[in-house]
Amino acid sequence: MTPTEIAETVASLMTRAKAELTELVAFKSVADFEQFPKSESEAAANWVADALRAEGFQDVALLDTPDGTQSVYGLLPGPEGAPTVLLYAHYDVQPPLDEAAWQTPPFELTERDGRWFGRGAADCKGGVIMHLLALRALKANGGVPVSVKFIAEGSEEQGTGGLEEYAEAHPELLKSDTIVIGDAGNFRVGLPTVTATLRGMTMLRVEVDTLAGNLHSGQFGGAAPDALGALIRVLDSLRAEDGSTTVDGLDNRQSWDGLQYPEDDFRKDAKVLDGVELIGDGTIADRIWARPAVTVLGIDCPPVVGATPSVQASARALISLRVPPGEDAAAVTKLLRAHIEAHTPWGAQVRMEQIGQGQPFRADTKSPAYAAMAEAMAVAFPGEEMQYAGQGGSIPLCNTLNSLYPQAEILLIGLSEPEAQIHAVNESVSPQELERLSVTEALFLQKYAAN
Incomplete structure (x- = not known):
């Protein structure tokens, strides 16, 4: 299978991807059950489980985690002796905040100005779709060359630690050689980026x-x-x-010694009002990542x-x-x-x-998986090289996985670039980013298996 064939397959699946993301965004899966019905999160979990079964995953299960939510697990066996890759995303979302401030209903995926708007479109229901697209592209072009474990968390946004506790109690469940966390984002649309640190x-x-x-x-x-x-x-x-x-x-x-964040770009991304000063000192990257x-x-x-x-x-x-x-x-x-x-x-x-x-997190960027990801990104984003950035937010599961599987390589990619406005009103995803990153992930799995 060639990169061109994989890219063409992903492109042909984008209409289906939009329809699926529309269904997934419609669930009000906020894991705050005092304000949002638990049935909405359960319905979203079942949607993910059904999608995994449709792709041939085995042992698909809704895991009842100690915080009262559910995570969705499945296993897709690969060729004999192939490495195992864990793909992670979460289906729970932030509350919509002021619904009147949304230009379109938060739980209805709406296309506007070349982007798809809706709560969770980028963070992180779009990540679920990204993983599915990558696997479908591989299946359509010779098969998935690795064993895949898939985990979709149900309470990441609440930070209640349900999946972390479950993983610690069942350490063999998510054991893998490499872990791809689909809950980060490119530094800028079109600039392929892996997130190397998390606060x-x-x-x-x-x-x-x-x-x-x-x-x-x-x-x-x-x-x-x-x-x-x-x-x-x-x-x-x-x-x-x-x-x-x-x-x-x-x-x-x-201090931060990687990719820098120009102040003018930050002011624009953060929508800082004219005349208002930024806080702190040092570079922008120092302040928000280090x-x-x-x-x-x-x-x-x-x-x-x-x-x-x-x-x-x-x-x-x-x-x-x-x-x-x-x-x-x-x-x-x-x-x-x-x-x-x-x-x-x-x-x-x-x-x-x-x-x-x-806990904060720092990845080992010298590993073979990072080399494979760099190759994949260079193909999926022609003319660009993979960049390393930090992220000011937290994904506590990363440290749990790093502690349980210290030999596993952990990579963070995703759809939450600045224009996505995750956690804010009018969250959106770039369909072009979804397409390119799905191609990236498919090529990464291919190249990683060949190493």
Whole structure:
């Protein structure tokens, strides 16, 4: 089979791919079962399982993971003695956020301006389709030259660790020679990229209490300690004057020596308003790939509309801290807790609850699998060479797999380039990227098997 034949096959399958992605996007598979029906996630899992069975996968199963969600597993045996490759994606998605801000319904795949819009189109239901397209192209041109294990996670976006715990309890299930994580993205549309590092994360819910109950701000304000004011002081302590993350004892001077991110491009990708400065120092790549980054995800306090003239007795916030490669997430969590306690003013009572935690990841880019991927990308993206980038987000499963199978090579590719706007309103996928990366994956499996 030639690269041209594989590319032609993938091109011929794109109409079917769009129809399948339309079906998959229609499931409101958000693994927050307090806000979204669990039946939607179960239906999406069954869709993936049916797709694997249709492609000849054996041992297809819905795995009940400890966090109450399901991951979908299947095995496609390859030729005798062939290596085993694990293909990963996730079918759960982020909530749609403000549905009124979407130009088209979030759970209806809609084509506009050459892109396909819908929640999960890129992150990561499109990744499921990418894997299927690559396998179909190989099957149509002589067969799949490796054994394939397929795993589609059901709670990646929630960070509740269900699949990680399941894998640790069943270490033989996902054992493989190479792992392709289809949940990253090219640095730019048309620029083939593997993600070599991931920041980890830790998330804390912080509650500050100062009074037995709210008080009249005229009668008691000026002496009564305001819990919301105390919380604001705590949150402000997590940033330096230039906006850099400052947690006592945590290094924030790391540097990135790979692909760089021009500031003008970043401002455009991030949609930074005119006149607004970027935060932090160092290169953009330093800041988003190599250094810690704190984000206040939410604050519970009275809304402006309906607020009364009261001194607040309690206030709480959800804080996320991205953990750079080279740091241990558990150790960073201890530093964050200690910092919050040390910077809580006025003797206010502070309570912290761990919500989520994941370790950072660094891949071995000198491995034979990376050489095969570079060859595949050079063919699928004519005139371009494979680039190495970092990603500020977390995929906790990577570290679990790296710990369970230290000899396995792990590669991260995918459809979440900047224009995709994953986790935001109006998420979309480039069908051209889907096509080229499906060709890439098919060629990679071919070249990897030949090594």
